[in-house]
Amino acid sequence: MKIKNGPTFGYVLMRDFLSALAKILMHNPTSYENYHRIYVPDGYPLKCEPKEALRVNVVFQHIQNIFSDDSTAITEIGDSWYKFQIQCRFIGWSVGATLGYTQSAL
Numbered sequence: 586m587k588i589k590n591g592p593t594f595g596y597v598l599m600r601d602f603l604s605a606l607a608k609i610l611m612h613n614p615t616s617y618e619n620y621h622r623i624y625v626p627d628g629y630p631l632k633c634e635p636k637e638a639l640r641v642n643v644v645f646q647h648i649q650n651i652f653s654d655d656s657t658a659i660t661e662i663g664d665s666w667y668k669f670q671i672q673c674r675f676i677g678w679s680v681g682a683t684l685g686y687t688q689s690a691l
Contacts, residue, residue, distance in 0.1 A: 621640075625642050629646075657690075659683050
């Protein structure tokens, strides 16, 4: 194993490498926190405590209560930041998808 333009090491065990790496890295829980916000265990969203910040998995719970077995949801993945959507072309595909779905459901 050669580290950039530095020394070369041979036969480095993964546990030794990870132990040494862990000593120099700073803890960053952001990825885990994002995962926890959207995680839905066993298909049942978590309950939200009073005064707790709204999480995506709690929004899922409210949305699931709106729909029945006969419902269809067509959603966009774009961001609510309008200027960004225009630049990245996220706006608009759901309109065509809705028209196509409507025609097929008739």
